[in-house]
Amino acid sequence: MTFFKDKLDKEIGEAPRFSQQLQERILQNVYQQDKQPRRWQYPTIIIGAVVTILFLIVIGPWKQVDTAKHATIVELAQHENIKQFTIAYNWQEDSFKAGRTGWILAQQAYKKDSETKLIANALQKAVISKKDNDYYVFRDVWVEFDNGQAVQLKMFLNNEQLAFSDQHTNIFYKVEDADTASAFMDLIRKDEKDISFREMFVFIIIALFLVWLIEKVIRKMFSIPKEPKYINAGHQRTTYIAKFIQVATLIIFNIYGWFLYTAAICVFLVVFMMSSIVIDYYYGREEKRHYISIGSFIALVPIIIVFFIYFL
Known part of the structure; x- marks a missing residue:
């Protein structure tokens, strides 16, 4: 062990790689960054989505009826x-x-x-x-x-x-x-359309398979690990909060029938996917985890367009 250490000291020297002043500056910068409050993007996204939906519902053309x-x-x-x-x-x-x-x-x-x-x-x-x-x-x-x-x-x-x-x-x-x-x-x-349960079921299975396949390809291309699922406790907590908000939004939309409106459903899907991208980027950008969310979002767009054209 002593022989190996002596040899290593001869190669790189015994002097520290950083001066004392530089070490202090690095530690000070790290400490200041840790103290800076993290900006949480969800309030802005949620408030923007709610305001947009309410605005579209208020000014929607189905309200433009003049009976006078x-x-x-x-x-x-x-x-x-x-x-x-x-x-x-x-x-x-x-x-x-x-x-x-x-x-x-x-x-x-x-x-x-x-x-x-x-x-x-x-x-x-x-x-x-x-x-x-x-x-x-x-x-x-x-x-x-x-x-x-x-x-x-x-x-x-x-x-x-x-x-x-x-x-x-x-x-x-x-x-x-x-x-x-x-x-x-x-x-x-x-002009009545007869959409069978079998057609709808097949379409959903194909859509889920395509999303799974894209995730598989992206993980392999960029060596993105599947485990651990969450980077840390903050990542897990934020993901659970986002899922809770999404489920609550689904319930509210169903109660008020907002999924009939094209603008409402498009805003919901965009916020749903953008929130996943933001979370994955914020917590897992070193491992490029947000690439999976971006790929899923890109795949979702043509799937929705095909759905609207074929079923509606």
């Missing part, structure tokens, strides 16, 4: 041309799930002249009537006119009898012309 310019939807359909309308599944009378194209999910949009003429004829031939218990809610219909006005209508059926209810005036209308009602119903039934 018309007494009935019959008069409006007679004097104004229909620009577009959308139809959404909804069998509940106390909620409305249709809106402008691109803002609300799970609805069918109609913009062609042949399509808008069908609903225009149905509204023009509607007659104010009294609703009876034989009618049941069939669909929600959102109609926009060329002058910028929009109406929210509940569509009712009683066998083949078609009826509408204006959500803002609470006036009930029956379409007395059977041929007009039949032509409009044929249009709706022709």
Whole structure:
């Protein structure tokens, strides 16, 4: 051992590699960095997401309905041309799930002249009537006119009898012309999408497999360790807090039905993925753990686009 030490001292010398002043400066800088409070990014992300969602819900186009310019939807359909309308599944009378194209999910949009003429004829031939218990809610219909006005209508059926209810005036209308009602119903039934549980299950399995495969490839390319799962106690605590907030947000979104809104679901997914990237970068950037979150986020974008195109 003494021989080895003597040989090592001859090679590198016995003098310290750093001067006393330099050592003190290094220790002082390390101490000051440890004392600096760590900035936690979550309050900014969460507050920004909540404000964005509330802002979009308040100014959303499904709220832009001016009922002061018309007494009935019959008069409006007679004097104004229909620009577009959308139809959404909804069998509940106390909620409305249709809106402008691109803002609300799970609805069918109609913009062609042949399509808008069908609903225009149905509204023009509607007659104010009294609703009876034989009618049941069939669909929600959102109609926009060329002058910028929009109406929210509940569509009712009683066998083949078609009826509408204006959500803002609470006036009930029956379409007395059977041929007009039949032509409009044929249009709706022709475009109905039948999504099976099997198709949805296969899509989810494929999406999960792609995310798993990308994670596997990234870990191998950059030698990112899988264990330990958490760098330290702070990493574990922050991850648990983030997951709790995400689960709570999911529950709130389901309660209020915000997942119908494209803006809301996009903001949720972006915040969800960005929070993972921020945590992984903050705690595991030396091991490049944030590369996995970034790769998952990049893979998630085309998966969501395909989902919207195929299923919606």
